[in-house]
Amino acid sequence: MQSLLNQIPSFFTYYNVMLLLWGIGSTVLLTAAGCGAGFVFGALIVLVRITKTIWLLPIKIVVITYVEFFRRIPFLVILYLVLFAAHAVDPTLSLFGVAVVSVCLLATAYLSEIIRAAIESVQRPQIEAADSMNFGFWRTIYEVVLPQAWKVLLPPATAFVIMFIKDTSLASQIGVIELMFTGKILANRSFSGLLVYSVILICYFVLSYPLSRLAAWMERRLAAPTGTESQRILRTSAGFAGYQSYG
Amino acid sequence: MNYTLQFGVVFRQLPYLLGGALITLELAFIIFWGGALIGLLGAVGKTFGGPKTRRLVNVYVAFFTNTPAFVQVYFLFNGLPDAGILLSPFSAAVIGLTVNSGAYLTEIQRAGFASVRRTELDAAEALGMNLGQSVRYVILPHIMRTIYPPLANFFIWILLGTSMAALIGVEELTGRAVNISASTLRSIEVFIVVAGIYIVLTLIATAVLYVVGRIFFRVRMRVL
């Protein structure tokens, strides 16, 4: 314990703090890029799934298989897969890029389910009314579905992203320079592991907790008629094979 | 690309990998039940406890749900030794993931408690049940039916989450995949196979949980 306290001054040097901040920034960038792309692809997947044209049926099958597969593979395994596959093709590809692709692959699968649930939450009768008035597919989406679906979409989607910020720590193992990796760097510099990883934990907490509170506040603002907080917790965790956020 | 896929090497290692899958299941079970126990204590503490207990539970939940499970486990394995506590990879993984799961399971079970409506308690009382009976015939079944889907989903999540134990040396499914990858250099193939095993594992677990839910708890869940 004594040596630990002795280390603290030498730990919090300008350089080290910058390194940690760089790690935080990298983590945020990784999550944002991966989940952002995942959202776009997820939305595309949902569009494919809800159209009724028969021509898209083979693509629909591919897409559904993709979602059902990638929702059942651990992030770490996806990371390794993408890493080895990418480096077999081109060994100079950036590790950060590999990580972004991995995040994107997983996020696409989960977010497509979240988006799909949000869109299906808009009651059928309204769609029928729009249909009977000649609205057409895109007009219905824009005027009726989206304005109602986004409120259902936002809470689980943000919960997912906030959760992924924490999962990116796994990428440190393949050498991606994010927050956890900077911890390993510092631990390597013969700082006490106890000290370093405590600080890393605190950094993640500082990153995640405010966002969680923000998400909870937003959910309270948006979800007035859908029940009490406890019902929402139960509903979100019952739907999507795990990814949820609390606190 | 100068790489040709050769799955034969990996298929020969299938028993080894399936052994790893067994360890994954074992881990998931221990972590789930341990976490559920902690979660029960936490939920009870938060629902029925005094202000200090509630604060303690809140701090516990807030801390463990806002920090990565991986970092928690890594801390136990690579941080504690500096304080003189040495844990085996298996222990560190189990303890870390159990404590982590406990936080999430606290919230789920607490929400289950909170979902019991006043009207149900009133109805039980009106039917002449005492406290013990109303718990057994009204409250408990309701809570179990309400929290079963989230618990089932969380088990699946734990199942997939055990993969991080590989990074501190536990030889569960992912760990063994890493071993094979290192020794045979057939990395892509082994991880494709392992991904497939995880999918099958998860599908079987989901199916079993679905059936158990239907039979014992009369719960109809969304499966796919």
Added chain:
Amino acid sequence: MRDISLTVEQGEVISLIGPSGSGKSTLLRAIVGLTRPTSGEVILDGVPINYSSRRSLREARNRMAIVFQQYNLFQNMTVLRNVTVTPIKIRKRDRREVEQEAAHLLDKVGLADKHHAHPDELSGGQQQRVAIARALALKPEILLLDEVTSALDPELVNDVLDTIRVLASDGMTMLIVSHEMAFVREVSTRVVMMDKGSMVEEGEPSEIFNAPKTSRAREFVGKILRHR
């Protein structure tokens, strides 16, 4: 559905009655294209509607309007916007003109002060009247009303029926599915009774209610009259 053969002249009010599941709503939904008919024809003004052709369906839909049992209002829009969205966005008409017409229509159905309310602030009867105004804003040649009072509390039913009475006296061609027998008897030019997917009997209200020809119709009328 089998053996449906029905001709509707302009200005007529045809009511479809019959037990639940007899296909009355299905017929209406098929006419408007929400369920694809597998055989048979629907002819509008001498021109058959081709339900597999988007253009044909669109043109047909431009000439009719349907009001649903559950009102099916757009929850994210105000009352006024519900009424004006289709003429403005789909029919591409001038906004101010449409809003004026909409105000007039909402007046007509008795909701002059509710322009900026949202559907969830209104009672069922009010929402249904908005749905009727929305349908009328499309200037349909024929109005389809699918059990529009069945989901309403009894005291709200009359307001909606009054509105329909006004429309009937204005000469609107209507195809009504309803359980309100007294109303049907009063407002229809012809009544059609359906059962198990086919038409059982057709005739003037007095014929159907006082002297039904088929045994099935007699059975049905007997039951509902006894209920009074």
